[in-house]
Amino acid sequence: MLIFPYLERRGIIAVPRVLWGREDQVLVKLRQLAESVEKATREKSHEAIDKLALDLIQLSREIQELVFRENKILYPAIKELFTEGEWAAIAELSDELGYIVEVGERQWTPSVKPIYPYEIQVSVKPDQLDRLPQKFRAVLERGIQPDTYVVRREGDIELPTGFLKPSEVDGILRSLPLEVTYADINDRVRFFLESELISGFPRAKTILGRTLYYCHPPRLENYVRVNVEVVKKGQFKYREFWTRLGDRIIRVILAPVKSRSGELLGVLEVVEDLTDIVNNPEEVKKKIMVL
Numbered sequence: 443m444l445i446f447p448y449l450e451r452r453g454i455i456a457v458p459r460v461l462w463g464r465e466d467q468v469l470v471k472l473r474q475l476a477e478s479v480e481k482a483t484r485e486k487s488h489e490a491i492d493k494l495a496l497d498l499i500q501l502s503r504e505i506q507e508l509v510f511r512e513n514k515i516l517y518p519a520i521k522e523l524f525t526e527g528e529w530a531a532i533a534e535l536s537d538e539l540g541y542i543v544e545v546g547e548r549q550w551t552p553s554v555k556p557i558y559p560y561e562i563q564v565s566v567k568p569d570q571l572d573r574l575p576q577k578f579r580a581v582l583e584r585g586i587q588p589d590t591y592v593v594r595r596e597g598d599i600e601l602p603t604g605f606l607k608p609s610e611v612d613g614i615l616r617s618l619p620l621e622v623t624y625a626d627i628n629d630r631v632r633f634f635l636e637s638e639l640i641s642g643f644p645r646a647k648t649i650l651g652r653t654l655y656y657c658h659p660p661r662l663e664n665y666v667r668v669n670v671e672v673v674k675k676g677q678f679k680y681r682e683f684w685t686r687l688g689d690r691i692i693r694v695i696l697a698p699v700k701s702r703s704g705e706l707l708g709v710l711e712v713v714e715d716l717t718d719i720v721n722n723p724e725e726v727k728k729k730i731m732v733l
Contacts, residue, residue, distance in 0.1 A: 443535075444531075444535055444536060445532065448520070448532075448559050448562070449520070449523075451562055451564070451589045452564060452565065452566060453586030453588040453589060454582065457515070457519075468508060471501050471504070472501070475494075475497055475501060478490070478493070514575065515575045515578055516578075518574070519574050523574075525562075526554050527554045527556060530552035530554060531556035531557055533550065560592075616638045617637075617638065618635070618637055618639070619637060619715075620640070620712055621634075621712070621713040622634060622710060622713070623645070623649075623654070623711040624699065624711075626708040627706060629653055629654045629708075631649050631653075633650075640715045641715075642687065642713040642715065643687065645657070654709070666696075673697060673698045674709060680696060681695070681697075690717045691717045692713060692715060694712070695710075695712040696711055696712075697709070
């Protein structure tokens, strides 16, 4: 997620695909190995244990080869290719994603601002090519086409995680299998969306500006008020409720909405139709895929 996009932006596609493919194969085999360990422990047969030992040896070799390719091909190449701004972004996002091993406090402080893949327009210079590992250089010498796709377009709304046109925002929201109502800090409805995938509680634009509690039957008004207050005060991360709408089983979630700095902005009411999941759990389990 962090390193490969910078390579792909330069037109270097094959190396990331091969390495990720090999890593994914290792992950699949690790899952299978966990099942084999459980089976060998349960059966306590010499055959199962012998097969497990052989699988462990083979998997350890594959992991060793993957680490070798990273240390001898990938890392030397990106050390040569990436700029300080690119490393600054990678370091910043690495802290957010976390590490497999404990790395302690990072000492390096970049002298430039982070640069993301969509912000760069670069090509591999001849002197850089000469200093790359041979296998990496061979891929580039066959010819590459840098990625020139422009992410930020005129008229886009800039969000912390991307850029969208207003029409795209509207389309994305309507494509969610949810119905959402947002009330601001004053408990006034400022926004709602109607999903094209599910049908929940009826609402219309006349509720904009309305007090959130009045959007519910009077018998539920105080119940909603109490739960809105407890999530706004941070006593609960969210509140979950289940109800029925005709023959449909509905889950309702009340959650606080905060800015990235932690300022309370309002409350979100999310409505999901979970009828099929509740009524047919075994059928749902049959559809589960291990990705």
